[in-house]
Amino acid sequence: MLVLDAGNALFKSTDIREEPTARARAELLLQQMEAQGYAAMAVGARDLMLGVDFLKARTKGTKFKLLSANLTDAKGQLLFPASQVVTAGGLKVGVVGVSPPTGPALPQAPPVRGLPVLPAVSAEARRLRKEEHVDLVVVLAAVPYDATVRLAQDVEGVDFVVQSHEGRGEGMAQRQGLATLIPPGERGRQVAKLDLSIDGPGPFVDLSESTRARESQRMVENNIARVKERLGTEKDAAQREMLTQTLTSFEERRESLRKLADAASAGKSRTHLLSYVQLTESVAADPAVQQRVDRIEPPGSAAH
Amino acid sequence: MSPRLRGFVALALLLVPVWASAAPKKLVLVFTGDNGGEIAPCG
Numbered sequence: 001m002l003v004l005d006a007g008n009a010l011f012k013s014t015d016i017r018e019e020p021t022a023r024a025r026a027e028l029l030l031q032q033m034e035a036q037g038y039a040a041m042a043v044g045a046r047d048l049m050l051g052v053d054f055l056k057a058r059t060k061g062t063k064f065k066l067l068s069a070n071l072t073d074a075k076g077q078l079l080f081p082a083s084q085v086v087t088a089g090g091l092k093v094g095v096v097g098v099s100p101p102t103g104p105a106l107p108q109a110p111p112v113r114g115l116p117v118l119p120a121v122s123a124e125a126r127r128l129r130k131e132e133h134v135d136l137v138v139v140l141a142a143v144p145y146d147a148t149v150r151l152a153q154d155v156e157g158v159d160f161v162v163q164s165h166e167g168r169g170e171g172m173a174q175r176q177g178l179a180t181l182i183p184p185g186e187r188g189r190q191v192a193k194l195d196l197s198i199d200g201p202g203p204f205v206d207l208s209e210s211t212r213a214r215e216s217q218r219m220v221e222n223n224i225a226r227v228k229e230r231l232g233t234e235k236d237a238a239q240r241e242m243l244t245q246t247l248t249s250f251e252e253r254r255e256s257l258r259k260l261a262d263a264a265s266a267g268k269s270r271t272h273l274l275s276y277v278q279l280t281e282s283v284a285a286d287p288a289v290q291q292r293v294d295r296i297e298p299p300g301s302a303a304h
Numbered sequence: 305m306s307p308r309l310r311g312f313v314a315l316a317l318l319l320v321p322v323w324a325s326a327a328p329k330k331l332v333l334v335f336t337g338d339n340g341g342e343i344a345p346c347g
Contacts, residue, residue: 006337
């Protein structure tokens with residue numbers, strides 16, 4: 001398993017003065033991401049409110065890495081690593097982080113600069129493929145949605161793009177040209193789980209179409225069973241005629257769904273399936289972490 | 305057949321069955337994002 005964050009994790013807004021507990025929250029979040037085995041996170045606009053030095057100091061020596069392929073200082077030097085290569089499940093995964101370009105989506109004052117997104121990601125994806133020989137490339141894109149769509153459509157060598165910026169919440173995996181866009185969820189309410197199966201080269205195929213077809217197939221099977229049951233007891237000829245027609249229609253539908261399900265999954269060497277795990281109160285809290293949360297946000301306080 | 309060509313053929317014979325018989329590699333990627341400073345379920 002590989003755990004990644006698409007960015008904008010640390011602060012509620014882009015104005016730190018509105019948040020008296022912001023520093024304590026951000027420190028706790030960074031510590032917990034390391035403790036929970038996160039491999040990397042992209043640096044988003046809402047992660048920079050206490051500055052680059054704060055982020056670097058709080059992640060010094062951690063396995064967990066902050067990534068950005070396009071944030072630079074005044075001299076044009078990258079402020080964070082552009083990518084990280086992680087081996088998991090026998091696969092070499094290249095993880096690229098990208099931040100907003102200088103402009104409205106990156107309100108930070110100089111010297112932090114955001115270079116254009118597409119060239120930065122394109123160069124790093126190409127390097128990962130040619131020099132690191134990775135099996136797949138995942139981009140953590142802490143950039144506005146429209147820029148993320150362009151990235152997925154146009155940048156070669158990228159398999160998945162996971163987007164954060166506006167807090168769009170959960171959704172479906174969307175094939176956008178060359179890559180697949182993954183919504184990661186928001187505000188700690190859920191985690192996105194992407195199951196991959198790799199059995200050779202080629203583009204990834206979304207198994208959810210096949211899964212939906214099989215679910216519909218099961219519903220049609222239930223309807224067929226009910227119609228057959230009624231046919232077994234029905235004496236009225238007109239009613240029997242109507243039920244027979246319904247049965248024929250259901251059986252045709254079952255066959256078309258079976259073909260759809262088989263076609264979506266047959267012979268594909270790379271597949272993915274997106275689902276979400278909801279982090280409701282049924283998921284038990286770690287008592288030690290809960291104590292630290294309660295110190296920052298006492299139960300009953302305005303923020304709680 | 306040249307020794308070099310024989311080498312390539314032997315390599316191909318070695319590699320193809322390995323790829324064909326290997327089980328698919330499985331990996332679960334878990335993503336979060338846009339947490340926005342949340343540290344508590346109702347915060």
